[in-house]
Each structure stands twice: as structure tokens, then as C-alpha cells.
Amino acid sequence: MNAHLQPTGSAYFLTKDTQEIERHTLSVLVDNEPGILARVVGLFSARGYNIESLTVSETEHGRRLSRITVVVIATPKVLVQIKLQLERLVPVHKVHDLTAEGASLERELALIKVAGSGDHRAETLRLADAFRAQIVDASVESFVFEVTGKPAKIDSFIALMQPLGLVEVVRTGLAAISRGPQGM
Amino acid sequence: MAERMTGAEMVIQALTDHGVEHIFGYPGGAALPIYDAMFQQDAVQHILVRHEQGATHMAEGYARSTGKPGVVLVTSGPGATNAVTGLTDALMDSIPMVCITAQVPTTLIGTDAFQECDTVGITRSCTKYNYLVKRIEDLPRIMHEAFLIATTGRPGPVVIDIPKDVQFAMGDYYKPDLDTLRHQSYRPQMDGDSAAIEAAVELMLKAERPIFYTGGGVINAGPEASEHLRELAELTGFPVTSTLMGLGAFPASNPQWMGMLGMHGTYEANLAMHDCDVMINIGARFDDRITGRIDAFSPHSRKIHVDIDPSSINKVVRVDVPIIGDCARVLSEMVRVWRSRTNQPRTEAIAPWWKQIEKWRAVDSLGYKNSDTVIKPQYAIERLYAASKRQAKDVYITTEVGQHQMWAAQHFHFDKPNHWMTSGGLGTMGYGLPAAVGVQVAHPDALVIDIAGEASVQMTMQEMSTAVQYRLPIKVFILNNERMGMVRQWQDLLHGSRYAHSYSESLPDFVKLAEAYGGKGIRCDSPAALDAAIEEMLDYDGPVLFDCIVEKDENCLPMIPSGKPHNEIILPDTANIGDIIDEKGRQLV
Numbered sequence: 057m058n059a060h061l062q063p064t065g066s067a068y069f070l071t072k073d074t075q076e077i078e079r080h081t082l083s084v085l086v087d088n089e090p091g092i093l094a095r096v097v098g099l100f101s102a103r104g105y106n107i108e109s110l111t112v113s114e115t116e117h118g119r120r121l122s123r124i125t126v127v128v129i130a131t132p133k134v135l136v137q138i139k140l141q142l143e144r145l146v147p148v149h150k151v152h153d154l155t156a157e158g159a160s161l162e163r164e165l166a167l168i169k170v171a172g173s174g175d176h177r178a179e180t181l182r183l184a185d186a187f188r189a190q191i192v193d194a195s196v197e198s199f200v201f202e203v204t205g206k207p208a209k210i211d212s213f214i215a216l217m218q219p220l221g222l223v224e225v226v227r228t229g230l231a232a233i234s235r236g237p238q239g240m
Numbered sequence: 241m242a243e244r245m246t247g248a249e250m251v252i253q254a255l256t257d258h259g260v261e262h263i264f265g266y267p268g269g270a271a272l273p274i275y276d277a278m279f280q281q282d283a284v285q286h287i288l289v290r291h292e293q294g295a296t297h298m299a300e301g302y303a304r305s306t307g308k309p310g311v312v313l314v315t316s317g318p319g320a321t322n323a324v325t326g327l328t329d330a331l332m333d334s335i336p337m338v339c340i341t342a343q344v345p346t347t348l349i350g351t352d353a354f355q356e357c358d359t360v361g362i363t364r365s366c367t368k369y370n371y372l373v374k375r376i377e378d379l380p381r382i383m384h385e386a387f388l389i390a391t392t393g394r395p396g397p398v399v400i401d402i403p404k405d406v407q408f409a410m411g412d413y414y415k416p417d418l419d420t421l422r423h424q425s426y427r428p429q430m431d432g433d434s435a436a437i438e439a440a441v442e443l444m445l446k447a448e449r450p451i452f453y454t455g456g457g458v459i460n461a462g463p464e465a466s467e468h469l470r471e472l473a474e475l476t477g478f479p480v481t482s483t484l485m486g487l488g489a490f491p492a493s494n495p496q497w498m499g500m501l502g503m504h505g506t507y508e509a510n511l512a513m514h515d516c517d518v519m520i521n522i523g524a525r526f527d528d529r530i531t532g533r534i535d536a537f538s539p540h541s542r543k544i545h546v547d548i549d550p551s552s553i554n555k556v557v558r559v560d561v562p563i564i565g566d567c568a569r570v571l572s573e574m575v576r577v578w579r580s581r582t583n584q585p586r587t588e589a590i591a592p593w594w595k596q597i598e599k600w601r602a603v604d605s606l607g608y609k610n611s612d613t614v615i616k617p618q619y620a621i622e623r624l625y626a627a628s629k630r631q632a633k634d635v636y637i638t639t640e641v642g643q644h645q646m647w648a649a650q651h652f653h654f655d656k657p658n659h660w661m662t663s664g665g666l667g668t669m670g671y672g673l674p675a676a677v678g679v680q681v682a683h684p685d686a687l688v689i690d691i692a693g694e695a696s697v698q699m700t701m702q703e704m705s706t707a708v709q710y711r712l713p714i715k716v717f718i719l720n721n722e723r724m725g726m727v728r729q730w731q732d733l734l735h736g737s738r739y740a741h742s743y744s745e746s747l748p749d750f751v752k753l754a755e756a757y758g759g760k761g762i763r764c765d766s767p768a769a770l771d772a773a774i775e776e777m778l779d780y781d782g783p784v785l786f787d788c789i790v791e792k793d794e795n796c797l798p799m800i801p802s803g804k805p806h807n808e809i810i811l812p813d814t815a816n817i818g819d820i821i822d823e824k825g826r827q828l829v
Contacts, residue, residue: 087425090372091360102365133554140551146369146389149425 079108079129080155081162081232082139085240087147088114088122095145096124105130105138109164109207111229121149123240125232152240159235165228166210171198172221180220187213198223242412247376247402248273250413251340254383256283257415260311262302262681263287264295268315269355271342273407287681287710290702292319294674296326296397297700300335301678304661305636307462309336309390310678316342317355320401321362325668327397328366332665333485334460336395338386339367345405346374359401368396373403376411384416385423393428394549395460428548432565432573440520440544440561441577447518447586449593450478453501453530456485456664457523457547459657461567465489466657468571469522475578477585479597481509483524484649485664492653498597499606502530503800504646507605507809508597510798513538514806515596521545523567526557527665528829536805546570605798605811606650615767617644617719617790621651621691624717627774634686635659638675640696641667643725643796648691670699673716677703680712687715687778694720694787695744701753707783708758715777715784718750721792729795733817734826754785765789802828 086092093112100107109127114120128138135153142151154160168189170180177199184191184201187209193200203213207230214225234240245253251274255263264287267275278286289295292314299310310330314323320341330337341363344353360372369389371382379402386398444450452473458465466489473480473496480490481501490497499506501513513519519541524530526545531537534556543559545552546567553562563570608618628635637652638661639645645662654660661679663671676690690697697718707714727742751761760780764773764787777784797812803825810817 091364094361095364098365133558137551137555140553144549144551146423146426 075131077129077131078135078155079127080135080153081160081230082126082128082142083152083154083232083240084124084126084142085149085151086122086124086145087149088120089147092122092147093124095147096126096142099141099145100138103137103141105134109229111231125230127230150240152234154232154234157234160232161235162206162230162232163204164207164210164230165202165204166214167192167226168201168203168214168217169198169223169225170201170217170221171223173197176220180217183213183216183220189213242414244410245413246273246277246407247373247379247409247411248277248407250379250411251383251402251407252277252281252284253413254380254416255311256281258384258387259308260284263311263313264289264298264302264678265313266292266295266315266319268317268319268342270316270344270404271313271319273404274313274340274342274402286313287677287706289674290705291700292322293325293670294677294700294703294706296323296330296337296339297668297671297674298678298681298703298706299337299339300326300330300333300671301638301661301675302682303335303337304459304675305658305679306682307658309338309387312337312339314339314341315355316344316359317357319355320357320359324362324366325666327363327399329663329666329668329671330397331366331368333663334395334456335397336390337397338390339397339399341399341401342407343372343401343403346403347405349403359399363399366397367399368394370399370401372401373406376406376409379406379411380414387416388423389426393426429550429564430548430566430569432546432563432570434573436561436563437570437573437577440563441574441581443518443542443544443561444476444478444520444578445581445586447478448589449512449515449517450476450520450586450590451512451516451518452478452480452490452520452522453482453513453524454480454486454489454522455483455524457567458486458489458571459523461523461548463657465523465566465568465571468568468575470494472571472575472578475575475585477587477590478520479512479594481505481512483527483530483664484662486524487649487660488654488657491655493655498601500649502527503532504650504796504798505800506650507603507798507811508600510800510806510809511600512597516541519543521547521559522571523547525552526555528556531557532800533803533805538806603811605809607812608794610767611791612767615765615770615788615790617647617721617794618651619767620717620719620770620788620790621647623770624689624691624774625652627771627778628687628689631687631778634683636661636676636679636683636686636688638662638672638679638688638690640672640690640692641669642693642696642727643721643729643794644691644693644696644719646726646796647719652691669696671696673697673700673714674703674706676714676716677707677712680707680714681710684712688713689715689717692716692718693725694718694722694747694750695724698748704754704757704759704783704785711782713780713782713784715786717777717786718788719790720747720750720787721790721794722747723792725794726796728793729817732795733801733821737818750785750787754783757783759783759785761785761787763787763789801825
């Protein structure tokens with residue numbers, strides 16, 4: 057109904073009004089100050105948004121800036137709200153929706169502990185090689201692998217390790233950056 | 241130029257530098273250094289409250305009636321937790337407030353020390369921003385930043401939590417300097433996008449059934465915003481309605497005024513919202529009290545939305561022309577662009593629309609059946625309004641929350657902004673009495689009336705003592721129906737008139753109570769005696785509790801029930817309100 061009245065300069069454009077749920081990766085540039093993570097996480101819980109993954113670390117020590125990568129699942133309307141609500145927080149500098157803005161790279165790192173002996177051990181090593189997983193710790197009955205890549209790749213490596221003596225997994229959560237020469 | 245002083249002295253110095261004349265507070269162990277610094281100066285006057293919640297509502301009343309930030313000072317632990325309700329209230333209603341909370345010394349933080357609480361953790365979600373000052377070096381900057389953040393953009397409360405050792409520490413104080421204060425990540429957008437404003441005026445120029453729907457943002461943008469709104473309304477000839485928070489921005493005495501809209505708004509305002517073709521929302525946020533059922537909200541209109549907070553845009557209602565900016569600046573631009581297009585209001589084109597509005601108006605949705613034997617609450621407010629108009633003084637009204645609040649909004653009429661203080665977003669019972677104290681502190685010569693209910697007013701009754709101590713002649717006009725009237729009304733609507741705990745038993749004798757506090761008490765239960773009793777209240781130079789005994793089971797109408805669209809509003813002649821709401825509506829608030 058409102059579609060014919062869209063372009064209004066710098067103001068926000070109407071998003072599609074659908075109830076379809078989408079998965080988006082947001083990159084949030086924030087002041088690295090005490091409580092900033094609580095502010096961001098508190099916003100999500102207070103307003104009932106879903107976080108699928110969240111990573112945070114200082115990225116520019118000089119300017120005391122941290123970058124938060126957060127993966128959210130929501131309808132397009134809620135996604136716009138999440139972005140605007142994040143921007144409303146005083147220590148938030150910028151919010152970029154990497155999924156909406158075009159090509160981006162997404163990577164995750166996992167440490168995976170597998171215990172076993174005999175044939176299982178040999179099979180484990182063959183698969184680790186195929187996935188370019190590094191051995192970062194080894195004992196006579198176990199390995200710890202370090203594997204990086206898209207979350208889907210890590211998912212499948214973990215699934216393959218399951219029957220071969222998977223003990224435990226730790227994952228960093230997603231780090232993402234846009235392709236091309238532009239920065240945030 | 242840096243000056244050496246203690247943290248406590250810096251707090252007072254910063255308040256002085258920001259033009260703060262009054263501060264509402266309550267001392268305690270962790271706050272003692274600041275209180276000691278305050279003792280040794282005269283620039284900032286401290287108002288001692290009886291409960292920290294009272295301090296926050298006083299600051300809100302002070303801020304709302306002056307446009308300046310309200311300032312609160314409380315101690316650690318319970319001092320801070322008691323302030324939470326008022327902070328949340330200020331956040332919901334966008335009231336500028338700076339709340340200084342004392343904290344246990346940094347060395348004790350995290351040890352569950354006496355009167356320690358995680359103030360910044362607790363207040364994180366009920367403030368616009370908050371700080372824990374861990375180093376004396378940060379204190380001057382934080383003090384200045386707090387005032388900047390509280391008062392600019394969409395205003396709101398800011399908490400500064402200052403540990404006791406930081407209050408004692410010596411450091412360099414710098415005066416506020418706007419250049420260094422330009423916060424890197426906090427840059428509210430003040431000017432509306434010009435293309436968007438053009439597009440909005442374009443829509444308005446073609447409108448046949450337009451409506452201005454204005455809100456608290458117009459009040460927050462300062463008196464100029466109200467001036468520009470009046471000018472734009474005159475230029476266009478469009479009808480104007482407002483939310484509860486926006487009352488006074490447009491004069492109620494103007495023929496273009498349609499009364500308040502929303503759940504207890506007038507028939508004409510709500511039906512005009514439903515049937516309009518161009519809606520111009522200025523500084524309102526499509527609150528659920530306004531919209532009713534979202535999917536049936538104003539189905540045939542193009543919507544223009546002016547708001548300083550980008551996250552208000554498309555949050556609940558999708559709009560066609562969003563304009564992010566300060567209401568005063570956007571309204572003044574709209575006036576300019578409209579003038580550049582035409583010199584004429586759209587009188588002819590919208591004449592049929594006005595004719596329709598007049599028909600709705602003729603329904604007289606605020607009408608009620610008066611009585612000779614018992615005071616009707618609507619009548620009480622009408623008489624209070626009439627009496628207050630005869631006063632030479634400026635009149636300020638605050639309210640508590642419930643039926644009396646809605647009746648006050650319907651039957652007391654406001655011609656000026658900043659003269660109506662009420663808890664809209666959070667709906668805080670107990671807001672009105674302390675808010676009246678805050679207003680009276682700011683305007684010592686004005687007539688300040690808290691229109692109250694007998695249930696609400698007991699939540700912060702102790703602030704009568706503050707009013708007496710500082711000789712603040714507030715008038716507390718209690719519509720006493722011995723019911724939590726709005727709760728009872730909802731129980732009629734939704735729960736088969738089973739009145740679970742919605743009546744006031746063992747009420748105090750308000751006349752004796754007033755006297756016990758050192759004020760004056762007046763009781764009136766007869767319509768014939770009402771005018772004289774109100775005069776007696778207004779003539780008394782001191783705080784008054786007026787116990788106005790009113791009809792017990794009056795319903796506040798008109799009413800748009802939860803889950804219903806605007807055109808299914810209940811009018812006063814409805815016989816039985818118990819059959820109106822379906823199962824789905826019952827789930828809503």
C-alpha cells in the first residue's frame with residue numbers, strides 16, 4: 057500500500073513487510089568501556105531479540121574501540137529495529153548489517169578434542185588433514201585440533217568426529233568483515 | 241583552566257556550572273562528602289525528600305515544567321534502588337534528569353559491603369546512559385557529559401555512580417567545554433532531511449482528510465516547537481489532536497483542537513485518526529494506548545512521522561514519510577516550505593472533513609450524567625478548572641495514575657505547554673504529589689494542583705512533609721471513590737465484576753492526615769458545597785489535602801477496549817461494558 061511513496065532522501069526506506077525469518081550478521085563498533093557488552097546483551101534480552109552468535113574483542117587499542125560481531129535471527133522489520141536500537145546506545149559508534157550490505161567473509165575458529173586409539177586414530181588424522189585442521193595438542197590417546205572456516209565447515213568436521221571419539225568442542229563464535237577496499 | 245578540588249566539590253561545581261539551582265535528595269553514609277560540600281555553599285539549594293522515589297518524581301515535575309534537567313542526589317544501596325521507579329518513569333516519558341548516586345569506596349566494590357548494590361547494573365536498562373566513576377580524573381568529564389546526554393536528542397535520565405573515595409580524592413576540575421564534549425559516538429540528529437520535509441508538505445498539500453497527531457516530543461523540543469505547531473495548524477487549517485504527554489502544546493481553546501486521542505480520547509479525535517487520509521505525527525511514538533489494534537489502525541492514511549529517535553520510526557506502525565529530527569526545527573521547516581507553496585489554508589478542500597468532524601463532535605463523548613446528591617468526578621474537575629481560571633496565577637497540574645488522570649486529561653484544558661505533568665509511559669501511581677512539589681519549587685508563585693486518587697496518593701503521601709518543610713503550597717485534589725477505579729473498571733470489562741482487591745479499605749482520614757503533616761485538610765461530599773470548598777482550598781496559603789468524595793462506580797469513558805480499533809470506541813451511554821471484550825482482548829493490557 058505504501059510502496060509508491062518510498063524515496064525520502066536520507067530517511068529510512070520501508071522494508072518488506074514479511075514475517076519470514078532471516079539470519080543476519082551485524083558488525084557493531086563500540087567504545088571499549090566497562091559494561092558495554094552488558095549494554096548490548098541487555099538490549100537483546102530486554103527487547104526479546106535472538107542472538108545466535110556473539111563475539112567481542114578490542115580491535116583498536118589506541119582509540120579504545122571494540123568490535124562486536126553478532127548473528128541475529130529475525131524478520132526484516134525486527135532487524136531494522138535491532139540496528140536502530142543498537143545505534144541508540146550512547147557508546148555505539150556504528151552498526152553495519154553485513155548480510156544486507158553485500159559480500160562479506162565469515163570465519164570461526166574451533167578447538168576440538170578427540171580421544172581414541174587404533175583405526176579410529178588414523179581415520180581421525182585423515183579427516184583432519186582433509187579439513188586442514190591443525191594438531192595443537194597430542195597425547196597417546198588424544199588430539200586437540202584447531203580448525204578455522206565457515207561455521208558450516210566446522211559443523212561438518214564436528215559431525216565427522218562424533219563417532220571417532222569426540223570429547224569436547226569450543227568455538228569462538230563468528231568473526232565477519234566486508235569484502236573490498238571499504239572499511240566500516 | 242584547571243582548579244584543584246575534591247570530587248565532592250567537583251560535583252557541586254559542575255552543578256553550578258550547568259545552572260542547577262535545586263537538587264532533590266536524601267543523604268546517607270556513602271553520600272556524606274557531597275553533602276558536606278553542599279553545606280559549604282549557597283548556589284545549589286537542596287530539597288530534602290522523604291523517600292528517594294519522591295526525589296525522582298520531583299525532579300521530573302521540575303524538569304517538565306521548566307525544560308531544565310531535574311537533578312537528584314541519593315546514597316548507595318537502598319538510596320539508589322528506591323530511585324529506580326522514577327528513573328524508569330523518566331526514561332519512558334523522555335524527561336531530562338541527572339541522578340547522582342553515591343557508592344561504597346572502590347576498594348569495597350564487589351565485597352557485598354554495607355549499603356552496596358550494583359547501581360550501574362540495576363539502572364542500565366532504566367537510564368539513557370549511566371556511569372560508574374572509578375577515577376577522580378574522569379569525574380569532571382562525566383559530570384558534563386551526563387548533562388549533555390540527559391538534555392539533548394531524546395531526553396532521558398542519566399545516572400552517575402560515585403564511590404565515596406572518589407568523592408574525597410583531590411583532582412583537577414575543568415569547566416564544561418562544548419568542543420571537547422562532542423561525544424564521539426553520541427550525535428543526535430537535530431535537522432530533518434529536507435527532501436523528506438518537502439515530501440511531507442507535498443502530501444499535506446493534497447490532503448482531504450488530514451490530522452495532526454502530536455505528542456510529548458513537541459513539549460520536549462521547547463516552547464518554540466509549540467509556537468511553530470500553532471502556526472502550522474493555522475496555515476493549514478487542519479484539525480489537531482494530541483497524546484496524553486503532548487497536552488498543552490496546542491491550545492485547548494482553539495476551535496481546531498479535537499481533544500486527546502487514544503484509549504480514553506474523544507470520539508472525534510479517534511474517529512478522525514481512523515478515517516484520515518494524511519496523518520502527521522509530530523513527536524509521538526504510536527504507543528499502544530493510542531493505536532489500539534495495530535492491523536486496524538488508521539487503515540487508509542499515508543503517515544508522516546517526525547521523531548528525534550530513529551528507533552521510533554517503523555517500530556510499531558509503518559510510516560510513509562519518516563523525518564528524523566527535533567520537532568521545533570522540523571515544524572519550522574514545514575511552515576517555511578508550506579508558505580513557499582501557498583498562502584491559503586486548505587479550507588475548501590477539507591470542508592467536508594470538518595463537517596464530518598463536527599458530526600462526531602456533536603456526539604459529546606465526554607458528556608456524563610450529573611447528579612444533585614453525589615459529586616461526579618468529571619464535575620469536580622470541571623469546577624476545579626473553572627475556579628483555577630479565575631486565579632491570576634499560572635496554573636500547573638500534575639496527576640497520579642488511573643481514572644482521575646484520564647478525567648483530568650479530558651476535563652481540565654491546557655492552553656500552554658509545560659503546564660501538565662503526568663506519568664504516561666510507565667503509569668506510576670504516586671507520581672503526582674512529589675511531581676507537584678518539584679513544580680512548586682521551580683515556580684514558587686504558581687498554583688500547583690495534584691489531581692489525585694485516594695489509592696495513588698498514598699503511595700508517596702510522605703512527601704506532604706517535604707511540602708510543609710519548604711512551605712510549598714501545593715494543592716492535592718483527591719477524587720476519593722474508595723476504589724482503585726481503573727482496576728475496578730477493567731474488572732467490570734474483563735472479569736465479570738469480580739472486584740479482587742480493587743477497593744480502598746481502612747482509608748485514613750485525609751483531613752486529619754493533612755493536619756498531622758502541618759497542612760490543611762478539606763472534605764467535601766456535596767455538589768452544592770463544592771465550589772465554596774474549592775475556593776477555600778485555593779485561598780489557603782499552604783499545602784492542602786482536599787478529600788473530594790465522589791461517585792464510587794463511575795466508569796471512565798469513552799474507552800477503546802484492548803484489542804479493538806478506534807471505530808469501536810465505547811461511548812458513555814453504553815449500558816453494560818462487561819460484554820464488549822472478546823477472549824483475545826482479555827489477554828492484552
